[in-house]
Amino acid sequence: MEPNTTTIASGLQKVKARISEIADKAGRQPEAITLLAASKTNPVECLREAFVAGQTIFGENYLQEALGKIPALADLPIEWHFIGPIQSNKTKRIAENFAWVHSIDRKKIAGRLSKDRPESLPPLQVCVQVNVSGEDSKSGVAPDEAADLAAYIVELPRLKLRGVMAIPELTQATALQRSQFRMLKETYDRLKQAGYDLDTISMGMSEDLDIAIEEGATMVRIGTAIFGPRRYAIPEELAIRQGKPE
Numbered sequence: 301m302e303p304n305t306t307t308i309a310s311g312l313q314k315v316k317a318r319i320s321e322i323a324d325k326a327g328r329q330p331e332a333i334t335l336l337a338a339s340k341t342n343p344v345e346c347l348r349e350a351f352v353a354g355q356t357i358f359g360e361n362y363l364q365e366a367l368g369k370i371p372a373l374a375d376l377p378i379e380w381h382f383i384g385p386i387q388s389n390k391t392k393r394i395a396e397n398f399a400w401v402h403s404i405d406r407k408k409i410a411g412r413l414s415k416d417r418p419e420s421l422p423p424l425q426v427c428v429q430v431n432v433s434g435e436d437s438k439s440g441v442a443p444d445e446a447a448d449l450a451a452y453i454v455e456l457p458r459l460k461l462r463g464v465m466a467i468p469e470l471t472q473a474t475a476l477q478r479s480q481f482r483m484l485k486e487t488y489d490r491l492k493q494a495g496y497d498l499d500t501i502s503m504g505m506s507e508d509l510d511i512a513i514e515e516g517a518t519m520v521r522i523g524t525a526i527f528g529p530r531r532y533a534i535p536e537e538l539a540i541r542q543g544k545p546e
């Protein structure tokens with residue numbers, strides 16, 4: 301499918317304007333909120349268009365898909381973030397190909413990513429994924445287990461703990477969403493109070509961007525509002541939607 305240049309550039313512009321407006325209203329600095337383009341299912345031409353329009357940080361969920369795109373865009377100084385569920389047999393290629401991982405939810409994965417991170421690269425920047433909705437289907441540690449995982453990660457030589465990430469429940473109930481974002485912010489604050497040097501609260505997607513920023517997001521992960529509706533043609537995405545982790 302051909303990318304629609306005008307649409308991607310204007311989608312990006314609209315998202316940035318929205319971030320600025322919400323931040324202003326919430327009494328926050330717009331520059332304190334980093335925009336990650338969640339690019340899963342979108343072909344490299346679309347990512348290239350977004351890059352030309354000024355976007356340099358991209359997040360991918362599915363390793364196989366990302367491993368096709370990263371070399372195809374190697375001529376661009378893109379910062380790649382892995383934001384999907386992680387199987388332990390995938391850690392090597394994640395550690396070799398990404399600058400950040402948002403979705404660490406167990407010690408085994410953290411340990412493997414550190415071991416697999418090439419010495420030639422800077423430490424892998426990571427977030428602890430927190431399950432703020434309590435749904436069984438969601439990845440992430442319970443909020444009261446985040447400190448234990450954080451303590452483990454900061455001892456690993458090739459990881460740098462940056463903060464926390466969550467995907468709240470998909471619901472029309474904004475009060476519920478707000479309470480889940482607040483839970484992530486509180487988890488972050490507790491870790492900071494415990495002495496961890498953190499700067500990242502990764503939360504907020506196309507549908508809940510406003511509340512996430514009001515509740516303190518420092519990095520928002522936006523797909524649909526930039527690229528338009530997703531293409532579900534790839535088998536990995538179908539597998540994930542049926543509950544099989546990458």
Ligand SMILES: *Cc1c(COP(=O)(O)O)cnc(C)c1O
Binds near residue numbers: 340505522523524
């Ligand atoms: C797809 C995805 C997003 C972006 O979702 P949109 O609703 O398209 O903005 C953000 N975070 C994660 C983990 C995702 O998988």
